[in-house]
Amino acid sequence: MLKGDQTVFVLVDVQGKLARIVHESEKLVKNLTDLIQGLQILNIPIIWVEQYPEGLGPTLEEVSQHLEGMKPIPKLTFDACKNESFIQALKKSGRTQILVAGIEGHICVHQTSMGLHDMGYEVQVVADAISSRTLENKEIGLAKMKAAGMTITSVETALFEIMHSAEGEQFKQLIKLLK
Template structure:
């Protein structure tokens, strides 16, 4: 079970034109926004990744305002765990469990999830908040990650799991986010 005292969120490369070219991008943006808002409400640490932003652009305007104040790490490798700055941030945050959302599912999301697993972290892929240009690639990434003991969740599933109790002071605000 997820525990909000030991869980963080990584937003992988939702940038520029590519973020609009992925399959069902509008739904992805809506789900990622809910996920970020929920994680912010629950005070989870959030790390933002940008792949080669000079070429691909900055984090998409649809979600950028929700990420103000969170560390944004520029990278050039598909696996963010090759980046010393990312590894430093992961270690500084000090949580064991990471939710992952972003693009492209079969490249940077997949490789970063595997890199984190190799670092000994526990990973849950938020499947309604990841995408690839070709939906078949997204499903291939999910299938392959399942075989590597990466957990699978959805926005609502993980947020309610983190909330735990409808008597929590933040429950009403969470309902407003997911509705």
């Protein structure tokens, strides 16, 4: 179970033209924005990475507009764990449970999740908030991560696990968001 005081969210490479051509791109963007806004309601820290932004372009505006005041960490490696700035941000969070979403599921999401898992973090991959150019590649990435011991979750499952209870102002905000 995800715990609010132990969870950090890692957003992986939702950038440029690639983000527009992945399988079910519009659904991905909707689920990511719901997830980001829900995590912000729940005060969960977010670490945001971009793969070679000079070449792939910036994070989609529909997503980045919800990350106001934050800056993405640029990377060249598919596994964000091979980037020192990412590792520093992760350690600074002090969290041990990592929620991961983004693109592509079989490349950067997979390799980053594996890197986090190998470092001893509890990794949960948000299946309805990741994608690849093809459904088959997304499914291959999810299968490999699950086989390696990572938990596969969904936007609503993750948010309600962190919430724990159907009471209070955060719950009301979350319900309004997800309607």
